Amino acid sequence: MYRYDEFDQEFVESRVAQFRDQVERRLDGRLSETEFRPLRLMNGLYLQLHAYMLRVAVPYGTLRSEQLRMLAHLADTYDKGYGHVTTRQNMQYNWPKLGDVPHMLADLASVEMHAIQTSGNCIRNVTCDPYAGAAGDEIEDPRPMAELIRQWSMLHPEFSFLPRKFKIAVTGAPTHDRAMVRAHDIGIEIVRNAAGETGYHIIVGGGLGRTPVIGQTLRAFLPKADLLPYLEATMRVYNRFGRRDNKYKARIKILVRETGIEDFTRLVEEEFAALEPSDIAVGREELDRIAAYFAPPEYRNDIKAFDLSAQPEGFRKWVDTNVVPHKQNGYAIVNISLKDPERAPGDITAEQMRAVADLADAHSFGEVRTTHQQNMVLAHVRQDHLRALWDELVKAGLEDANINLIGDIICCPGMDFCALATARSIPVAQAIANRFDDHARQQAIGEMQIKISGCINACGHHHVGHVGILGLEKAGVEFYQVTLGGDATQTATIGDKMGAGFSQEELVDGIERIVNFYLDQREQGERFLDTYRRIGTPAFKEALYAKA
């Protein structure tokens, strides 16, 4: 994993000292709230519905075990003993006190972490395939590219005051997109061209929120050496032409749509041609230096085949759903579900964080990933260690066997915590998870992604859920609108809007009806989404609204 160089460390520490001073000046009144607010936001500190919220950056969702332990320490020492994994792979704390935040940031800096660029109109934390470096379907590990983009975008003076926030996602596995690259301002896939060279497919103008848009191809094949100059050119076009007069039209997706992809591409190519690439292009040596941090761990070649048949049923079920093949013989990728039906999706206690950190040390080369599905991943686990690992997960209460099943719900904090919410989302996720709590039933339903947002900003990615749920409110009553047929992968699709909204109770019944309808209609090997696509909207809509 990447280690800070001297510059990174010095910068992050100086930023902590700066913020400590700013907080002091705020507390004794030398800074007014108007002056302080932009400063705290630049350090990831929001004021939410009930309290402050600190969003800690987890660069491309990768953590060393000692970093996760530090996150646990923060949860225990300055918060209420838990943290929340977000849909952008970050960690949020719901209850910090202002005076504690400089201490939190100092603690984070001691393990090469911070909360910079987790807010504001800048390039946000780059998100990434959580199976990076481990998945067999990957052309190349995307993390060196993600790290390069992190370094380039960190405090980039030209791009610190963009028309709006800017989100980049990367994947090395274009045939199995687990990073939602088509729902980002810029998405990057590592691809191979006809000559067998690897390069980048650049996708632009995707995004969810009020105006959901699937990204379009900006450059089908970009030679690797051109990455930063090309991104720079794209950002410049956006920075120059993106609308600053209207917050709702300020994202690059609107610019691309209003300009048209052809003209937008031409503008980028012109800017790119006019750039002096040597100013920012990174040489072979630096690329190799970064890549070396992501070299494969020292796998063993003598791992014996592992016999599942003699193992307890709970363990076998968990292996079935949560464990996926690794590119290296004898290893496996382990998904740790943070979707206990009784909890808020993505919440993890300090104790559980420590348990995961210990497991990472014992079984996965000391490394942990967070996922945009609000779970965690141990990427390189020996198959013959799976049982020992599972035993510890059971002790920590982290053994939920529901990855990619109906219980693996993505859900934003909604009205329970978020200042922008129109309705709650957490109780809805809990109600659905409880209705479908039976593991055999979840298994029978198969892959199914339910995604819930507490307002139109769509942090819960509802537009791209197989079932998407949007919480709204009218005259003091919460209600929920449903979209069906969304898809967050390489075949990204915005879901179809159904009709009138539901109360929470009606909603859970409605979902049960469409699930039963699907089970009834599905053909061999189909997932919910496949059946939906084959049969079409009207039949599912009818099932959704059918009266009992």
Next chain:
Amino acid sequence: MSTLKHKGKGPQAMTANELRSGLNVWMTADYEWSRDYTDALLTEDETVIAKMDAVAKAAERFNEVVGAYFIDTVEGKPTRYRERFRTHGPTYDTAELI
């Protein structure tokens, strides 16, 4: 950012967040702040409202609270759903399971 300007409907309450803790507070009949909404002063009296406004601005200036604003109430409760929600805190918090 204060939106103190009063132009609401029905009895008004004044709310804000404590600067230090970030927690929600409401102005009481003594022109102090309470974390408990049931202590909140609700009034339609324009002179009292003007005084609440002045006190809240001063409290912001003295860095006790941030983001003070008036809310509408009806039958003793905030009118807007969001504001009603702020009076009782999250309906779910993982902290309560720990």
